[in-house]
Amino acid sequence: MSLKSTLEIDIVKATTSKIDSVDFENLLFGNIFTDHMLVCDFKEGAWQKPIIKPYEPFMIDPSAKVFHYGQAIFEGMKAYKDENDDVWLFRPDENFTRFNKSAVRMAMPEVPEDIFIDGLKTILEIEKEWVKKGLGNTLYIRPFMIAIGSGVIAQPSTQYRFMIILSPAKSYYSGEVKVIIAEHYSRAANGGIGAAKAAGNYSAQFYPTKLANAKGFQQIIWTDDATHTKLEEAGTMNVFFRINDTLYTAPTSERILDGVTRKSLIDLAKRDGLNVEVRSVLVEELVNAAKDGSLKEIFGAGTAAVVSPIVAFSYQGTEYQLPKVENSFAQQLKEDLTKIQYKLAEDTFGWTVKV
């Protein structure tokens, strides 16, 4: 273990492991958790000593601020196992930095690097059997922070709980993904919290997504709330559009999550000599490109879904099919990325970090 920090962590080991009861070939995303969790409380203005202990429910007051005011943030990361049984993280510094950006936006205390990064490495060392070898197998990592202080007055809490829980996972979406372009609902406002991984951003999408599901679409591509003319991102993925041989993705903004997968794919595409432009794509452009055949690919990019090709989109009641392409950028970039993550290709970017 490459943990060099002097972070003190209490460790209480589970007496038995659930691992033998888990069917690793048939995992539903995010519904089985490993034997341990990391817990670290913030109170009286300071982070307390973290503890790693058996995964279990905990007690909380009915008036806890997280229940009433949604003061809660999270991150999503993955651990990968290479052929030598070493466990790797992908750009964990990016998730750590983004977590604390989210914390600031939600008026929550920032988590110190040693608690987040070294705490994570320590629990991964304990749970390394849960990271399975083989492309597509991962251990999904969910660091999160909730406001546990009590009181039903709309003010920031003074007490918080930071936790890390771990869930073995294959990929997020299976099957073909069709999307609907948002014409009425929206995910984020200018000056809002769209760029933070704040809990409230996600439940806000459930109802419009349910409406989309009922029409046969798995996901929504959000547009800017003011004009609904600019394509932004999907619920848990940034989005790329390939028109002819140029790849477009929206610039990050206050309304868009600065995705680690997105920025990695941009770098990989550039390395591969692909033409990448970071700029807003208009809905109108997309529709025109679909009509004249220049629209070649749309794909989502995110930690959970990795690279998720989109086969069709709907706008104003019309469904536009994406063509089958031979030299798929989505496929190429997904391979580039996963090879680095699983240590099957040289990591010239220095993105991978050994646990």
Place this chain on the structure above:
Amino acid sequence: MSLKSTLEIDIVKATTSKIDSVDFENLLFGNIFTDHMLVCDFKEGAWQKPIIKPYEPFMIDPSAKVFHYGQAIFEGMKAYKDENDDVWLFRPDENFTRFNKSAVRMAMPEVPEDIFIDGLKTILEIEKEWVKKGLGNTLYIRPFMIAIGSGVIAQPSTQYRFMIILSPAKSYYSGEVKVIIAEHYSRAANGGIGAAKAAGNYSAQFYPTKLANAKGFQQIIWTDDATHTKLEEAGTMNVFFRINDTLYTAPTSERILDGVTRKSLIDLAKRDGLNVEVRSVLVEELVNAAKDGSLKEIFGAGTAAVVSPIVAFSYQGTEYQLPKVENSFAQQLKEDLTKIQYKLAEDTFGWTVKV
């Protein structure tokens, strides 16, 4: 008790009461709770039998959806005691309807009327000693619902918990309220969840409010996120502007909470023969009215704060003072409203409901 429903509720009484330890003259808003709470779970597609039991923390899984995706809604109501020791609710049907509107928007199950209304009356009957006589004394009522189903996949929960907790309260704000007009941050998007009492709407305001507090302002008056030119509402209050002798308040929309106090004040103002116009007020109008002296009053309106006069506002770094007026509309409407709530004036509107 006027409870006529056939709702079955399990009741487990607390063996002792905290009431004698409470200093009812010096209450902080929302931080003391009564002896009991109402709990009702939703699972396998159905609401279970509600229980009223001692107020206490409960167990919840670290992966509960409320922590990760913010699926949580609430209401805010008050109970009032009249001179005959009867306890009254104010327009509880409005809160019930709004609660279920919020539920739909957040992809949560609607709560049946008997559980919400009759459940509330039943717990209030048990806790009636906590409602103190005298203008300004109230028992603040917090119905809320959280997603307790586990699993870190961004999808609606299948399990929910509806609860009612009660907190004795005087008024929300004390002292003079100065506000800042939002120029960059915003609270709600078109097509977003601003019209729902969703938990995430509130934590989203904590950081900008902290920045406002640091400049000496207690509250923010939000503007539309697209142009920041239209005045919308405050964090937990709708807002009224009096220019000369006309009272203005923004129309409700997807971005604005349809406040019970707001709509009651509109009715009371009309009854009193005041000139009320429901239309967006532009920031520019407000600034001009402040400059030429036609701006007479600004006040917030909400259950917690009742009617809260604003003494100054800041825009683009300039602070504008409100004049002291003799015939204050805020004062008049507050009296109108509280007299009805405390049964000191005839309730010609049929707003009050006896417990």
